[in-house]
Structures are given as structure tokens and as C-alpha cells.
Amino acid sequence: MVGDILLKIIFVVNSLEFFISHRLPIAITARDCGYTVHIASMGSVEVEKIKNYGFVHHRVPFTRRGQNPFVEFRAFIYLYRLFKDVQPDLVHLITIKPVLYGGIAARMARIKSVVVAITGLGTVFIAQTKMAIIRRRLISLMYNLAIGETATVIFQNLDDRNILLKFCRLKLKQVRIIKGSGVDLDSYRLSPQHQGVPxxxxxxxxxxxxxxxxxxxxxxxxxxxxxxxxxxxxxxxxxxxxxxxxxxxxxxxxxxxxxxxxxxxxxxxxxxxxxxxxxxxxxxxxxxxxxxxxxxxxxxxxxxxxxxxxxxxxxxxxxxxxxxxxxxxxxxxxxxxxxxxxxxxxxxxxxxxxxxxxxGIKKIVEQHMNIYKELLTDA
Structure with missing residues (x-):
């Protein structure tokens, strides 16, 4: 909520189960702050659970292995049309396919505020085989197309940040570091050591x-x-x-x-x-x-x-x-x-x-909310 304007956020993620386990507290806090929250993901048995939180769900035709280019292109087109239809004020892209497809779609749809979450780069950026080097160049090109010069990019560690700063046209001012997805300290309590056989x-x-x-x-x-x-x-x-x-x-x-x-x-x-x-x-x-x-x-x-x-x-x-x-x-x-x-x-x-x-999850959520407010205030 900026002023009295009701703002819309779309989270794009491959797996709804991953979203629930790793990003749900952020979405709940955004809802409680007055944002209208949309979530775009693959289909899942968890859709009703998401709707019960008051979120709008959109089923995206993502595939797990992604070997058919026509199927992959369909997911990209779906995201572009979704962004044009919903006209979100902010898009938060999580995991690789949503970042790559959603980033390019958001640029084409002229979404002003885009947050990209890099949850890990994988071994392709450290392997030195010829095939790994070719894949690295291709993925770097796609990251450049997806992120552009205006998206805010959240990394979980400095190594991943430094790698993309090297291989992509990222500017340091676009980058944030947030250490992971957080933990609910009330649910995960300090407990006595297990006794008996370790x-x-x-x-x-x-x-x-x-x-x-x-x-x-x-x-x-x-x-x-x-x-x-x-x-x-x-x-x-x-x-x-x-x-x-x-x-x-x-x-x-x-x-x-x-x-x-x-x-x-x-x-x-x-x-x-x-x-x-x-x-x-x-x-x-x-x-x-x-x-x-x-x-x-x-x-x-x-x-x-x-x-x-x-x-x-x-x-x-x-x-x-x-x-x-x-x-x-x-x-x-x-x-x-x-x-x-x-x-x-x-x-x-x-x-x-x-x-x-x-x-602590409260600290992690607060860092995300501050990024949202910063982007939407400047938009």
C-alpha cells in the first residue's frame, strides 16, 4: 500500500510447494500491508490452501524438465499475457524458469518494478567442461535478457552475486543480499540433545x-x-x-x-x-x-x-x-x-x-518489504 492506492504483486514460482515452504510469510505480510497478492505457478494440490489465504492463483504451463521448446515458449507467452491482463505494480520472480521467462515477459509488458530472486546458480557456473562453458554463456545471455538494467536482484550469498556481476551486465546498485528464506524461531525451538545412540x-x-x-x-x-x-x-x-x-x-x-x-x-x-x-x-x-x-x-x-x-x-x-x-x-x-x-x-x-x-523469519520478511516499498515509492 502506497498512500491510499491498492497495489498488486505477482509472485511467479515454478513449484507452489516451494513457495509455501520458502516464501509464504512474505506473501502473507504483503497481504496484511494491503497489497493484492497474485501467485503464478504450476498446478498443485495446494492451490486451495493458497486461495484460503486470500491470494489469487494463476496456473502457468511450466514443465519440470523443459526439453520441448514449443512447450517452454507457451509458458513464456502465458506470463506475458498474464502481466498485460493483471497489470501488476510489482513482479517477484523466484527460481530459474520464472526468472528467465518471467523476466523477459515483464520487460516486454513494461512492468516497472521487478524483483528477481536468485536462489542458487548451480554447478554450471563453476564447472570447466566444454559443455558447461557453452551452457554458461547461453544462461548468462538469458539472464542478461531477463534482468535488464532496472530489475532488483536478490542474492542469498556473495559468491552467486559476484559470479553474475562478472558474467552479466548487472550494476551493483541493482543488487541486494538477503540471507536465505528465514526460519520461524517459534516453530524451530532450541531443544535438549537426543539421548542414547547418536x-x-x-x-x-x-x-x-x-x-x-x-x-x-x-x-x-x-x-x-x-x-x-x-x-x-x-x-x-x-x-x-x-x-x-x-x-x-x-x-x-x-x-x-x-x-x-x-x-x-x-x-x-x-x-x-x-x-x-x-x-x-x-x-x-x-x-x-x-x-x-x-x-x-x-x-x-x-x-x-x-x-x-x-x-x-x-x-x-x-x-x-x-x-x-x-x-x-x-x-x-x-x-x-x-x-x-x-x-x-x-x-x-x-x-x-x-x-x-x-x-529469523521476521528479519527476512522485513528486508523484502523494504525493497517493495522502495521500488513502489520510486515507480
């Missing part, structure tokens, strides 16, 4: 790039070392993602029994409360929400020394960094914290303080 949890989408295979291999190593612990892998197969774990691989792991396989649970606070250590051996992230949630619960974290992951902890204080794609180093770090309970307890307590200082 429990190590990894909760993530079951993708190769999340470090799932390294987690399994670390469990095998620790079993051979006879380290007393339980390791739990919480997540679901992502059928639409080419790097997803397969059902046959899951079945082999079930038979092997080195980890407990648990379907994704919405009650992650309970899972972290029942754990002593939380792992995420990912290859690259924006700023992983799971690690922030683990810190809020007072759990020591073990993660990889890569962009995004290293930004979610204070190395040696709230958690341990290990080399990426290194199951032995991961196993060594887990064993160290298993054998040193006082160390992991102190790390967990420090993690809670870090979450309170840096990652």
Missing part, C-alpha cells in the same frame, strides 16, 4: 547434487569403523529431476540397511529434535533452509565448503565444513562429533544464537 540426519530432496550418495558412503565407512550411531535420510525421489535417486537405488539401500530411509515429513522440527547432528553434503546452494532450521533447533551442522552451505554456518563454531564430494571427510567429521558430545552441544547452542541474529 542420530545423524540428512533431510533434503533426494538428488545427486545434494550429496545423497556421499551420505550413504559415509554411513558405510562409519559402519566398518564400528562407530555407534544411527543415520537417517529423509526425503523423496524427484521423478522430474534427471539427477534424482532412482527407486532401484533406494531399494538397494533399504536392503543394505546402513541408513534409515524416511519419506519426506512436514514435521522437520520433530526430526531435528530427535537428532544430534544434521548433515547436508551438497555440491552448491543458495543458502540452504534446512541448515538454518537445524541451527535454530540447536543442532551441530556438517556441510560442504561450497557457496551457500558455508554461508549458513560459522565454521568451527556452529558446525564443520568438509570438502565437497568427499565421503571419507564427511565420515571423519561425523565421527569427530559423535565422539565429542560436548563439542557438538556447544556448536548447537552457538547455532541457535546465529539463527536468532541472522536468520
Amino acid at each position: 542420530v545423524v540426519v540428512m533431510a533434503a530432496r533426494l538428488l545427486r547434487d545434494k550429496g545423497v550418495f556421499e551420505f550413504i558412503e559415509a554411513a558405510r565407512i562409519l559402519r566398518l569403523r564400528s562407530v555407534p550411531l544411527k543415520m537417517r535420510l529423509i526425503g523423496e525421489i524427484d521423478q522430474g529431476n534427471p539427477t534424482s535417486v532412482s527407486e532401484s537405488e533406494m531399494e538397494l539401500w533399504r536392503k543394505e540397511g546402513v541408513v534409515e530411509l524416511i519419506d519426506y515429513s512436514k514435521n522437520i522440527p520433530h526430526q531435528y529434535a530427535a537428532a544430534n547432528i544434521v548433515c547436508l553434503p551438497s555440491y552448491r546452494e543458495g543458502l540452504p533452509k534446512g541448515l538454518v532450521e537445524a541451527a535454530a533447533c540447536g543442532r551441530a551442522v556438517i556441510t560442504t565448503d561450497v557457496p551457500g552451505c558455508c554461508d549458513a554456518i560459522v565454521p568451527g563454531v556452529t558446525g564443520i565444513l568438509v570438502p565437497v564430494r568427499n565421503a571419507t571427510a564427511l565420515a571423519d567429521a561425523i565421527q569427530d562429533l559423535i565422539e565429542r558430545p560436548l563439542k557438538r552441544k556447544k556448536m548447537g547452542e552457538a547455532g541457535r544464537k546465529l539463527a536468532e541474529q541472522e536468520f
Whole structure:
């Protein structure tokens, strides 16, 4: 709300489930401030839930894998027509396809205020193969077309910011840093350490790039070392993602029994409360929400020394960094914290303080609201 004018915001996101888990508090606050909130995404069983919040939902024909150029072009045309019809005062684009397609569509529709959320650049910007270099050039070109010289770009870490400043025609004045999606400190409470056999949890989408295979291999190593612990892998197969774990691989792991396989649970606070250590051996992230949630619960974290992951902890204080794609180093770090309970307890307590200082949802929402007000006041 600027003055007495009712303003319209459209959030564009690939997955409605991702929006609910990572951006819903921002939309609710925008609604409570008097904005009319529209959400454009793929279809989902969660649509009615979104409507119950008083939001308008638009179904966009996004596809997960995006191999048919005609289907992809249809999603772009839909967004252009949506922007022309709704005439939003501000568009907030979240995740890769909405950023690329929605950014170009917003420029063509002459939307003055555009916010682009870069939730992670992926490994294509660090890989050095010939194919990766070609893809990097193509994606950089598309980012240039999508972002332009007026959009405000939110990064979750400095590494991603610096990469796009290098490869795209971004100006420093367009850039903001907001550390992740935040955590509800009331839902994720500091809880006493689990007693008994130590429990190590990894909760993530079951993708190769999340470090799932390294987690399994670390469990095998620790079993051979006879380290007393339980390791739990919480997540679901992502059928639409080419790097997803397969059902046959899951079945082999079930038979092997080195980890407990648990379907994704919405009650992650309970899972972290029942754990002593939380792992995420990912290859690259924006700023992983799971690690922030683990810190809020007072759990020591073990993660990889890569962009995004290293930004979610204070190395040696709230958690341990290990080399990426290194199951032995991961196993060594887990064993160290298993054998040193006082160390992991102190790390967990420090993690809670870090979450309170840096990652509370109220702070994250306030930073977004300030950007909206700044853009809409200047528009």
C-alpha cells in the first residue's frame, strides 16, 4: 500500500510447494500491508490452501524438465499475457524458469518494478567442461535478457552475486543480499540433545547434487569403523529431476540397511529434535533452509565448503565444513562429533544464537518489504 492506492504483486514460482515452504510469510505480510497478492505457478494440490489465504492463483504451463521448446515458449507467452491482463505494480520472480521467462515477459509488458530472486546458480557456473562453458554463456545471455538494467536482484550469498556481476551486465546498485528464506524461531525451538545412540540426519530432496550418495558412503565407512550411531535420510525421489535417486537405488539401500530411509515429513522440527547432528553434503546452494532450521533447533551442522552451505554456518563454531564430494571427510567429521558430545552441544547452542541474529523469519520478511516499498515509492 502506497498512500491510499491498492497495489498488486505477482509472485511467479515454478513449484507452489516451494513457495509455501520458502516464501509464504512474505506473501502473507504483503497481504496484511494491503497489497493484492497474485501467485503464478504450476498446478498443485495446494492451490486451495493458497486461495484460503486470500491470494489469487494463476496456473502457468511450466514443465519440470523443459526439453520441448514449443512447450517452454507457451509458458513464456502465458506470463506475458498474464502481466498485460493483471497489470501488476510489482513482479517477484523466484527460481530459474520464472526468472528467465518471467523476466523477459515483464520487460516486454513494461512492468516497472521487478524483483528477481536468485536462489542458487548451480554447478554450471563453476564447472570447466566444454559443455558447461557453452551452457554458461547461453544462461548468462538469458539472464542478461531477463534482468535488464532496472530489475532488483536478490542474492542469498556473495559468491552467486559476484559470479553474475562478472558474467552479466548487472550494476551493483541493482543488487541486494538477503540471507536465505528465514526460519520461524517459534516453530524451530532450541531443544535438549537426543539421548542414547547418536542420530545423524540428512533431510533434503533426494538428488545427486545434494550429496545423497556421499551420505550413504559415509554411513558405510562409519559402519566398518564400528562407530555407534544411527543415520537417517529423509526425503523423496524427484521423478522430474534427471539427477534424482532412482527407486532401484533406494531399494538397494533399504536392503543394505546402513541408513534409515524416511519419506519426506512436514514435521522437520520433530526430526531435528530427535537428532544430534544434521548433515547436508551438497555440491552448491543458495543458502540452504534446512541448515538454518537445524541451527535454530540447536543442532551441530556438517556441510560442504561450497557457496551457500558455508554461508549458513560459522565454521568451527556452529558446525564443520568438509570438502565437497568427499565421503571419507564427511565420515571423519561425523565421527569427530559423535565422539565429542560436548563439542557438538556447544556448536548447537552457538547455532541457535546465529539463527536468532541472522536468520529469523521476521528479519527476512522485513528486508523484502523494504525493497517493495522502495521500488513502489520510486515507480
